[in-house]
Amino acid sequence: MVVGLGPGSPDWTTPEVREALNAATDLVGYTTYIDRVPPRPGQHRHASDNRVESERAAMALDLAKRGARVVVVSSGDPGVFAMAAAVLEESADPQWQDVPVRVLPGLTAANAVASRVGAPLGHDYAMISLSDRLKPWEVVAQRLSAVAAADMAIAIYNPASSQRTWQVGAMRDLLLEHRKPDTPVVLGRDVGGPTESVRVVSLVDLDPADVDMRTLLIIGASTTAAVDTPTGTRVYTSRRYHRR
Amino acid sequence: MVVGLGPGSPDWTTPEVREALNAATDLVGYTTYIDRVPPRPGQHRHASDNRVESERAAMALDLAKRGARVVVVSSGDPGVFAMAAAVLEESADPQWQDVPVRVLPGLTAANAVASRVGAPLGHDYAMISLSDRLKPWEVVAQRLSAVAAADMAIAIYNPASSQRTWQVGAMRDLLLEHRKPDTPVVLGRDVGGPTESVRVVSLVDLDPADVDMRTLLIIGASTTAAVDTPTGTRVYTSRRYHRR
Incomplete structure (x- = not known):
C-alpha cells in the first residue's frame, strides 16, 4: 500500500490513510515522513535517508511478499512526484507478480x-x-x-x-x-x-x-x-x- | 470559509474540513454536495441547484457579513475548478471588505x-x-x-x-x-x-x-x-x- 499523508499538518491526513497506517505491520519511507506517523507498538519502521526510490520500492515489495502488511509513506499525494510511480514500476518485475499494490491518494x-x-x-x-x-x-x-x-x-x-x-x-x-x-x-x-x-x-x-x-x-x-x-x-x- | 469534501467517499474528507462543517451555522453549495454532509440540528442548509457561482458566492458573503459562520461546500478541492475562485473574486467587492474568507483544501x-x-x-x-x-x-x-x-x-x-x-x-x-x-x-x-x-x-x-x-x-x-x-x-x- 502506498499512501500520502498530505502536506505538513495531521489535519490534512485523510481518515482512509490514518486507518491504513494503524493497520500496517511495516512502514517504509523517508525518515522525515515516517517521523510524522505516531509510533505504534509492534509496528516496524524502515526509515531511509538517501536510498534511491527503486531500492525503497523493492524493499517494500519484498516485505509484502514475505507476508507483511506494508505501507509506503509519502508526503502530499503519493502519485504526484512521489513514491507511487516507483513502486508500480518496480512491481512490474515478475518476482513481485503476486504482490498486490494499492495507492491511497492524499492532499497534494x-x-x-x-x-x-x-x-x-x-x-x-x-x-x-x-x-x-x-x-x-x-x-x-x-x-x-x-x-x-x-x-x-x-x-x-x-x-x-x-x-x-x-x-x-x-x-x-x-x-x-x-x-x-x-x-x-x-x-x-x-x-x-x-x-x-x-x-x-x-x-x-x-x-x-x-x-x-x-x-x-x-x-x-x-x-x-x-x-x-x-x-x-x-x-x-x-x-x-x-x-x- | 470555502471547503472541499474531497471526491465521493467520506474517507477522503480531511479532519480539518470535518471540523469546519461541524462548527458551521450555515452551509452553502450545490444540493449534491450539501447532501453529502450529515445533517446537524440548528444548522441552516442553503442548497442551490442551477444558480450561477457568483450569486452563490454573494449569498455566502452576505450571510457571513450578518454574523453567520458560513461554510461554502465544494466537492474535491475547492480551489480546482470549483467555488474558491468565485468567492474570492466576489469578496473583492467593497461591500464585503470586512468579511474574512478562508479556503480549506481538499483531495482533488x-x-x-x-x-x-x-x-x-x-x-x-x-x-x-x-x-x-x-x-x-x-x-x-x-x-x-x-x-x-x-x-x-x-x-x-x-x-x-x-x-x-x-x-x-x-x-x-x-x-x-x-x-x-x-x-x-x-x-x-x-x-x-x-x-x-x-x-x-x-x-x-x-x-x-x-x-x-x-x-x-x-x-x-x-x-x-x-x-x-x-x-x-x-x-x-x-x-x-x-x-x-
Missing part, C-alpha cells in the same frame, strides 16, 4: 499552498517538477515554455535543493518571455508544518535565494489577480476567461 | 482517479477543464495542443454534460496529432461514490458516449505505461524521463 502540496492565499489554481494549470535529476533540463524548459505560452498557471515542485540552485533563476527568466513582470508568484514553504511561511512576490522579483527544497512555487497566469486585503494578499485565477 | 478528483489505477500523474502533468461555458473553445484547444506537444500527462475536468457532447471527440482527435493511438486513457466515473467505475482504454478507442459530467479523464504521456495484472490494468508515468 500545490492545493494546500494555493488555499493559503485564495485560489491561484482556480483555472487550468500545470504541475511541473523543476528537478533535472531524472530528466534533462531541456525537457523542463520546453514544458515551462509550452504552458507559459498557453497562459496556464503553474505549480512548481522541487524548485531547488542544496545542490540545485540555478534552476529557479533560469525558470524566472524563461517565464518572463511570456508573462508580465508583475505576475503574482506564491512561495509556500513548509505549508501545514511548524515553520510555515507563505509569501506573494512579483515574477520579476523572484529571488532564487528565497527558494529551497521545502518550497513550492505557484506562478499565476495573465488572468491571475492579486488583491491586498487587511489579512494579507489574496490571489485567485478566475474561471471566467477574459481575452487580453 | 484527479489524484483520486489516478490512485485507482496506479500513478498516471507521477510525472509532469496539466489540469484542464474541457468546458467552453466560461472560456472560448480555441483557448481549450490551444492548451491541449501545447501540453500534448510538451509530452505531459493531462487530467481533464468537466469533459461533457448533457448539453456539451462534442468536446471529448474534438479533444481526442486533437491529441491524436501528438500522441500514439495506444496512449492509455483512464475514465474515472463517480470515484469514491456508490456507482464508481474506472476503466482504461486506448486514446484511439475513446468513445465520447462513455463520458458524462461525472467522469474525469486522465490521458497518458509517451512515458505512461499500462500493464495488465491479475487485479486489473495498472497505469503509471515514471519520474525517470526516457527520450523517445
Whole structure:
C-alpha cells in the first residue's frame, strides 16, 4: 500500500490513510515522513535517508511478499512526484507478480499552498517538477515554455535543493518571455508544518535565494489577480476567461 | 470559509474540513454536495441547484457579513475548478471588505482517479477543464495542443454534460496529432461514490458516449505505461524521463 499523508499538518491526513497506517505491520519511507506517523507498538519502521526510490520500492515489495502488511509513506499525494510511480514500476518485475499494490491518494502540496492565499489554481494549470535529476533540463524548459505560452498557471515542485540552485533563476527568466513582470508568484514553504511561511512576490522579483527544497512555487497566469486585503494578499485565477 | 469534501467517499474528507462543517451555522453549495454532509440540528442548509457561482458566492458573503459562520461546500478541492475562485473574486467587492474568507483544501478528483489505477500523474502533468461555458473553445484547444506537444500527462475536468457532447471527440482527435493511438486513457466515473467505475482504454478507442459530467479523464504521456495484472490494468508515468 502506498499512501500520502498530505502536506505538513495531521489535519490534512485523510481518515482512509490514518486507518491504513494503524493497520500496517511495516512502514517504509523517508525518515522525515515516517517521523510524522505516531509510533505504534509492534509496528516496524524502515526509515531511509538517501536510498534511491527503486531500492525503497523493492524493499517494500519484498516485505509484502514475505507476508507483511506494508505501507509506503509519502508526503502530499503519493502519485504526484512521489513514491507511487516507483513502486508500480518496480512491481512490474515478475518476482513481485503476486504482490498486490494499492495507492491511497492524499492532499497534494500545490492545493494546500494555493488555499493559503485564495485560489491561484482556480483555472487550468500545470504541475511541473523543476528537478533535472531524472530528466534533462531541456525537457523542463520546453514544458515551462509550452504552458507559459498557453497562459496556464503553474505549480512548481522541487524548485531547488542544496545542490540545485540555478534552476529557479533560469525558470524566472524563461517565464518572463511570456508573462508580465508583475505576475503574482506564491512561495509556500513548509505549508501545514511548524515553520510555515507563505509569501506573494512579483515574477520579476523572484529571488532564487528565497527558494529551497521545502518550497513550492505557484506562478499565476495573465488572468491571475492579486488583491491586498487587511489579512494579507489574496490571489485567485478566475474561471471566467477574459481575452487580453 | 470555502471547503472541499474531497471526491465521493467520506474517507477522503480531511479532519480539518470535518471540523469546519461541524462548527458551521450555515452551509452553502450545490444540493449534491450539501447532501453529502450529515445533517446537524440548528444548522441552516442553503442548497442551490442551477444558480450561477457568483450569486452563490454573494449569498455566502452576505450571510457571513450578518454574523453567520458560513461554510461554502465544494466537492474535491475547492480551489480546482470549483467555488474558491468565485468567492474570492466576489469578496473583492467593497461591500464585503470586512468579511474574512478562508479556503480549506481538499483531495482533488484527479489524484483520486489516478490512485485507482496506479500513478498516471507521477510525472509532469496539466489540469484542464474541457468546458467552453466560461472560456472560448480555441483557448481549450490551444492548451491541449501545447501540453500534448510538451509530452505531459493531462487530467481533464468537466469533459461533457448533457448539453456539451462534442468536446471529448474534438479533444481526442486533437491529441491524436501528438500522441500514439495506444496512449492509455483512464475514465474515472463517480470515484469514491456508490456507482464508481474506472476503466482504461486506448486514446484511439475513446468513445465520447462513455463520458458524462461525472467522469474525469486522465490521458497518458509517451512515458505512461499500462500493464495488465491479475487485479486489473495498472497505469503509471515514471519520474525517470526516457527520450523517445
